[in-house]
Each structure stands twice: as structure tokens, then as C-alpha cells.
Amino acid sequence: MAPHVKSTEETTDLEIGAVSNHSNGIMGHAKVPDKDFLETPDHQLSSVPITLKFSNVVYSVTMKQPKNWWNITKLKRNVMKTQDKTKEILHGVSGVVRAGEMLVMLGPSGSGKTTLLNVLGGRLKSAKVKGTILYNDETHSNFVKRRTGFVTQDDVLFPNLTVKETLVYAARLRLPDTYTREAKVQRAESIITELGLERCKDTIIGGPFKRGVSGGERKRVSIGHEMLVDPSLLFLDEPTSGLDSTTALRIIKTLQDMAKSGKTIITTIHQPSSTVYHMFDKMILLSEGHLLYYGDGHQAMSYFASIHFSPPFPMNPADFLLDLANGVTPDRLIEGEDKSGAFEGKKHNEDPQAVRQVLIKAYKSNLEHKIDTEVASTSAPATAFADKAGLNKWSTSWREQFSVLLERGWKERRHEAFSPLKIGQVLAISIICGLLWYDSPESQVQDRVGLLFFFITFWGFFPVFSAIFTFPQERAMLIKERASGMYRLSAYFMARVIGDMPLELVLPTIFITIVYWMAGLKQTFLAFILTLLVILYTVLVSQGLGLTLGAALMDVKKATTLASVIMLTLLLAGGYYIQNTPKWIAWIKYLSVSYWSYKLQLAAQYSPDQTYACSTGSSGRCRIADYPAVANVGLDQLGIAAMAMAIMLVGYRLSAYFFLSRIKGHDK
Numbered sequence: 214m215a216p217h218v219k220s221t222e223e224t225t226d227l228e229i230g231a232v233s234n235h236s237n238g239i240m241g242h243a244k245v246p247d248k249d250f251l252e253t254p255d256h257q258l259s260s261v262p263i264t265l266k267f268s269n270v271v272y273s274v275t276m277k278q279p280k281n282w283w284n285i286t287k288l289k290r291n292v293m294k295t296q297d298k299t300k301e302i303l304h305g306v307s308g309v310v311r312a313g314e315m316l317v318m319l320g321p322s323g324s325g326k327t328t329l330l331n332v333l334g335g336r337l338k339s340a341k342v343k344g345t346i347l348y349n350d351e352t353h354s355n356f357v358k359r360r361t362g363f364v365t366q367d368d369v370l371f372p373n374l375t376v377k378e379t380l381v382y383a384a385r386l387r388l389p390d391t392y393t394r395e396a397k398v399q400r401a402e403s404i405i406t407e408l409g410l411e412r413c414k415d416t417i418i419g420g421p422f423k424r425g426v427s428g429g430e431r432k433r434v435s436i437g438h439e440m441l442v443d444p445s446l447l448f449l450d451e452p453t454s455g456l457d458s459t460t461a462l463r464i465i466k467t468l469q470d471m472a473k474s475g476k477t478i479i480t481t482i483h484q485p486s487s488t489v490y491h492m493f494d495k496m497i498l499l500s501e502g503h504l505l506y507y508g509d510g511h512q513a514m515s516y517f518a519s520i521h522f523s524p525p526f527p528m529n530p531a532d533f534l535l536d537l538a539n540g541v542t543p544d545r546l547i548e549g550e551d552k553s554g555a556f557e558g559k560k561h562n563e564d565p566q567a568v569r570q571v572l573i574k575a576y577k578s579n580l581e582h583k584i585d586t587e588v589a590s591t592s593a594p595a596t597a598f599a600d601k602a603g604l605n606k607w608s609t610s611w612r613e614q615f616s617v618l619l620e621r622g623w624k625e626r627r628h629e630a631f632s633p634l635k636i637g638q639v640l641a642i643s644i645i646c647g648l649l650w651y652d653s654p655e656s657q658v659q660d661r662v663g664l665l666f667f668f669i670t671f672w673g674f675f676p677v678f679s680a681i682f683t684f685p686q687e688r689a690m691l692i693k694e695r696a697s698g699m700y701r702l703s704a705y706f707m708a709r710v711i712g713d714m715p716l717e718l719v720l721p722t723i724f725i726t727i728v729y730w731m732a733g734l735k736q737t738f739l740a741f742i743l744t745l746l747v748i749l750y751t752v753l754v755s756q757g758l759g760l761t762l763g764a765a766l767m768d769v770k771k772a773t774t775l776a777s778v779i780m781l782t783l784l785l786a787g788g789y790y791i792q793n794t795p796k797w798i799a800w801i802k803y804l805s806v807s808y809w810s811y812k813l814q815l816a817a818q819y820s821p822d823q824t825y826a827c828s829t830g831s832s833g834r835c836r837i838a839d840y841p842a843v844a845n846v847g848l849d850q851l852g853i854a855a856m857a858m859a860i861m862l863v864g865y866r867l868s869a870y871f872f873l874s875r876i877k878g879h880d881k
Contacts (some may be wrong), residue, residue, distance in 0.1 A: 261360060262312035263348050263445040263477050264593035265333065268585065270344035272303040272325075272332055272502075302328050303502045305344070307584045309591045310495065312445070315468055315478040317510065319485075319531065320499035321539050326481040327366070327450055329499070333479060334363050334448045336696055348446070349593040355606055357446070358698055362439025366450040368431045369689045371625045372420035376410055376434055377401065379418060382621045384441050386699045389608045404437040408467070429460035436467070439697075447471065449480040458486050465489050487529040500538040505572045507584050520575045537572060540565020607701065614700040618708035630716035642671070643724045647731030654733075656826045662842045664732055665814040666789045668748055669807050672721050674780055676752045679717070680759025681772045683709065684873060688767055692876070706870050710760070714753070721745075721752050735818050743817035751810040754858055757865030758806075764872035787811050788846040806861055809854040812846045821848045 276298045303325050310316040318326045331337050333346060335353040348357045370379055380401040388397050405414050410433055418434065419425015426434070432452060439447060449468070453461035465485075469492055472478045482489070493510030506513055514530050517523065517537065524533045536542070607614070646667065653660050684691070695702065725745045734740070758779070762772040785791060787807030794802070802808040824834040838848055 260443050261445050262594050264311045266309045266347045266588050268307045268345045268588050270306045272342050273299050273301045276300050306504050308507050309588050310477050312477050314494045315472040316495045317493045318481040318497045324499040325502040330448055360445040362444035362447040364435050364449040368435045369693045370418045372418050372423050373625050375415050375417050377414040383438050385617045387442050404440050408433045408437050429456055446477045465492050485531045490531045500569050503573050540568040611704050614704035615708050619712045622712040639720045639724050643727040646728045650732035652733040658825050658840050669810045672748050672752050673755045676756040677759040677776050680756045681763040684763045685767050685769050718749050721748050747813045754806045754861045760869040761865045764869045792845045809857045812854045816848050816851050
């Protein structure tokens with residue numbers, strides 16, 4: 214097994230919402246792609262039956278212990294180093310799922326369902342996984358990855374894209390280049406029809422603060438996202454969580470129909486209704502990472518009755534099984550000794566842990582050997598060489614990935630970048646600045662120099678704190694799509710950086726255009742253009758710093774705090790506030806974008822031989838180059854200043870890419 218995405222914690226329930234009443238809705242048979250689609254030349258993603266076998270799967274995590282550096286006794290014993298502990302999450306889980314079957318994992322929160330799903334889906338580090346996991350008697354490979362769909366518990370979707378746009382962009386990224394763009398769009402539309410999403414196809418997905426499709430429709434979009442490639446193996450984490458019983462039933466019905474069409478379906482469910490429960494083909498019952506039952510869902514109650522666990526009255530089998538997994542026995546426990554000798558006539562309904570141990574012991578006595586025999590004797594279909602031949606790591610070329618990501622990113626972020634709040638903020642500050650410095654006299658060098666440095670201050674801070682949110686906000690989406698092999702990290706990064714440039718440069722252009730002429734700065738078009746270019750240059754460099762901090766920490770609060778310290782330090786070293794910096798710390802200014810940008814701004818307004826009135830009413834003239842706020846940075850070495858900013862521009866972005874590539878679960 215190869216390293217894959219790190220497991221995510223089980224999170225909050227989904228928003229409850231209505232579902233579409235479309236006549237060809239989700240109750241319809243989940244068919245494979247249209248015949249015309251399948252007959253497309255050089256089709257590389259034809260459905261291949263996959264049998265999944267897993268035997269004695271064990272998964273462990275390392276839990277770091279805090280350093281007790283304040284403990285003098287431990288200091289003397291030289292145990293300052295952190296002593297890591299290993300915790301076993303899964304304890305020897307086995308089973309088999311054939312093509313055409315749906316396996317459901319049942320268990321309370323924290324029982325290991327999501328972890329097992331991620332292990333079987335190849336999304337956890339192989340170094341922490343022990344046991345055997347085979348797909349058609351082969352280990353996890355690029356071939357399996359391309360034919361696997363994975364629907365996470367949280368619907369990770371872009372809120373500002375419509376249902377159709379979401380699926381069309383996914384089709385353009387996931388389907389091979391052998392398909393035309395029209396064929397990919399047609400495939401997305403067929404999925405929309407198949408899942409009964411036609412009524413809401415032009416509605417945005419929405420989010421916590423933006424109204425969009427309902428919870429059930431959002432879940433179907435997530436499933437449709439994976440159905441685009443006609444997956445042979447489909448994993449779903451809590452697909453019915455937070456949905457009403459009718460919607461949940463329709464979701465499970467769709468999965469059942471997909472299984473009947475030859476797919477291998479594996480899903481986790483937290484608390485299904487009795488109707489949903491009776492739709493299970495195979496079921497796994499987990500408790501704290503231990504198997505309590507594996508087999509036919511319809512025979513589970515009979516099995517537990519055979520070991521003297523039966524409900525005292527008719528009830529939902531899923532509720533009864535979840536009670537057992539939690540160590541809660543029914544009000545009445547059937548007396549007598551079972552053949553396995555697990556009870557010996559004793560009641561264990563007082564201690565939940567004792568109940569679990571009895572159930573685990575019963576599983577090992579009654580089922581473990583049968584399951585091992587079934588796994589060993591199950592024959593998997595051989596994968597034809599033709600299905601593997603010509604299968605590249607990426608479905609599409611780098612250029613196509615970049616193009617689609619650029620277009621998708623623009624549509625997703627344009628509303629946020631040009632929100633009324635941001636536009637109003639910039640316009641308000643530009644008008645206030647224009648009024649404060651309105652028609653500033655040329656003799657007032659201090660006022661003009663102060664305005665130039667304010668340009669740098671405002672357009673140094675603003676882009677940094679905007680860019681910090683870039684990668685932390687899209688981390689979940691990036692991990693999900695990269696785990697599916699949708700695109701290269703470099704294509705995503707370049708599309709993100711280049712796509713943000715127009716969005717980031719429009720507002721400073723408006724700001725400078727308003728303030729420059731109101732303040733009466735140097736009245737030449739060349740000086741205005743140079744001033745504008747320097748500010749835009751500053752914006753791009755500062756944006757790179759924000760991207761680096763966001764990618765390095767992936768925590769908005771921490772990155773914002775660190776950015777405040779860094780930006781204030783660089784600002785103080787920018788050459789305007791302090792003119793006599795101690796030599797031992799003077800080198801900081803060379804790392805400051807404010808220093809180099811300030812130098813270029815001054816050069817756009819003044820020349821070395823330019824003079825000004827030394828004092829009010831005086832006929833004497835003084836050189837601008839000798840003015841303290843100007844002399845401190847100088848009007849020379851402009852090429853070095855431009856080169857220093859160019860190094861920062863490239864360096865910050867390379868650093869951001871480096872930190873982004875280190876996120877666990879990413880392919881390089």
C-alpha cells in the first residue's frame with residue numbers, strides 16, 4: 214500500500230434539507246454510463262469488477278506526550294525527551310467484499326469505522342497499517358486508485374459553484390483527454406439526470422452563510438462527483454448523516470442499485486433506520502476497533518441470539534446492535550450457557566467493558582475462523598492487461614489541469630474578491646487619504662513622503678492578510694481532490710497564484726488612481742504609472758509572504774499573529790520611522806519589502822538633483838536627496854531594489870509551494 218491522505222476525524226452532522234421530487238430521481242437504477250459514452254475511442258476507465266479482501270488489518274497511531282520540563286526530578290533523570298505512545302485503533306479486522314455487494318460498517322462514534330474505511334481506501338500511511346489488503350489479489354496501485362471513488366462525511370464542495378459547474382469541472386479533470394470537452398459535459402449531465410438533480414442543477418452549492426441546495430442534494434452531488442469516472446470501487450463515509458429518513462433511504466437505494474450494476478460498495482452508517490438496515494447485503498459491527506460481527510445483515514440478530522443476546526421487545530435491529538457495541542445489554546438477558554462457553558450462566562450487563570469483552574470472545578470463537586476461511590477461499594477476477602495498459606498517472610495533461618483550475622478558481626473567488634465590503638473599504642480609505650493630502654504643495658516634502666510610505670504600509674498589510682486564508686480555506690478540497698489523483702500540485706499552485714493576480718491588482722489600481730491625483734503628487738503620466746507599478750509590485754511580493762505563512766502553518770489564527778509580528782518588524786525597518794538604526798540590526802532592512810518599495814516610490818517622484826524650499830518664506834533651496842527621510846534610503850541603486858523585490862516575489866512563492874507539498878497525503 215502506498216502513502217495516502219491522512220484520516221480525518223468524524224465531524225458534525227450535515228444540514229437537513231429536502232430532496233428533489235424529480236420523476237427520474239434518485240430512486241432510479243444507478244446505471245453505468247451511456248452506451249455512446251462507453252464506446253468512445255480509447256476509453257481508459259471502463260468499469261472493471263474489483264473484489265476487496267482484507268485480513269487481520271491493524272492500524273496504530275503515535276500519540277506524543279507533553280514534555281514536563283518543569284519537573285526537577287525528571288530533569289535529574291534525563292527524561293526530558295518526549296516519550297511517544299502507540300495506540301492501536303483497529304485490532305485485526307478481516308472481511309471480503311465482492312463486486313455486486315454492498316458492505317456496511319456499523320458502530321458507535323469512535324468505533325473505528327472511518328479509520329477502517331480510509332485504510333481500505335488506501336488513504337492512510339502504509340507504515341502504520343499491518344495486515345493484508347488486496348484488490349483483485351493485488352496491492353493498492355495507480356490502477357485501483359483511478360477506479361476508486363471516495364465520498365467523505367463532510368461534503369467538500371465549492372459553495373459559489375452551481376451543481377452543474379461542480380460536476381462539469383470535475384469531469385474535465387477526472388476523465389481522460391481521449392474525451393472531447395463536449396463528451397465530458399455530456400457525462401456530467403447524465404449524472405445529474407441519474408441522481409435526480411435536474412431541478413437544482415443551476416443552483417449554487419451554498420455553505421454555512423450562503424443559501425444553496427439542500428443537504429440531500431449536496432450529498433448526491435458528492436456521490437455524483439465520484440460516479441463521473443464510473444468507479445468499480447466506491448467508499449462512502451456516513452452518506453446519510455444528518456439527513457431525514459426518506460432522503461437517507463433514497464441514498465441507500467441508489468447505492469444498492471449501483472452495487473447491483475456490478476460495483477463494489479463500502480460505506481459507514483452511524484444509526485440507520487430499520488428500513489435502511491434491511492437493505493444491507495453485508496455488515497460489519499465494530500466496537501473500539503474490534504470486530505463483533507461480520508456477515509449477512511439479515512442474520513446478525515440470529516447470531517447474537519445464539520450467544521444469548523436478544524432484545525426484550527421488537528425494535529430496530531440497528532439500535533440493538535449499537536447498544537451492544539456500546540456495551541449496553543438489553544433489559545432481559547436470556548439465561549443459560551451457550552455452546553462457546555462465553556457466559557457460563559453469568560450476566561454481564563453491569564460493566565460495558567465486560568460486555569464488549571464477552572462479545573469479542575464470542576466473535577473469536579464463532580466467526581473468526583469462518584471469516585479467515587472465506588477470505589482465503591474467495592477468488593478474485595483477474596485484471597486484464599488491457600485494462601492496465603496505457604494508464605497514465607494523470608487523466609489529463611498539465612496544461613488542461615491548469616486551464617480548468619484557473620477557470621474554476623476565477624468563478625469561485627470573483628464574488629469574494631470583489632465583494633461590496635472590500636470595494637467599499639478601499640474606496641472609503643482612498644477618499645479619506647485624498648482629502649487629507651488634498652493638493653499637497655510641492656514644498657511640503659514631509660507630507661508627500663509620508664503619503665508615499667502610507668501607500669506601502671496599506672498595500673503591504675492588506676495583501677498579506679488576504680493571502681493567509683488562501684490555502685487553509687482550501688486544504689480540505691485540495692486533500693480530497695489530490696487523493697483522487699485529479700491534478701498535479703504544481704498545476705493547482707500555478708492556477709491559484711496566476712488566477713489571484715487580476716483579483717488582487719484591481720483594487721490597488723483604483724486606490725492609487727483616486728489618491729494620486731487628489732493629493733497632487735508629481736503631475737506627469739510617467740510618474741503616475743511608475744508609482745502604480747511599484748505599488749502593484751509591492752502587492753505581489755506581500756501576497757507571496759501571506760501565501761508562505763498560510764501554507765507553512767495551515768492555521769489562520771497562528772499565521773495572522775506571526776504575520777503581524779513580521780510585517781511590523783519589516784515596516785519599522787523600512788527607512789521612514791528610524792533613521793539611525795544600530796549597525797548590529799541594520800541588516801533587517803534588506804529583508805524588508807517596505808524598504809525597497811519605499812526607495813522605488815521616492816525615485817518615481819524625485820530626481821537626485823531636484824530641490825525644494827528649505828523653509829517657509831525662505832528663498833534658499835535644498836536638495837531633495839539631502840532630506841532626512843529621503844537620504845536614509847537614497848535615490849540610487851534602483852536596479853538592486855527591483856532585483857531584491859524580484860527575488861522576494863519568486864522566493865516567497867517557491868517557499869509556499871514547498872510547504873504546500875509537505876502536507877500529508879499529497880503526491881508530489
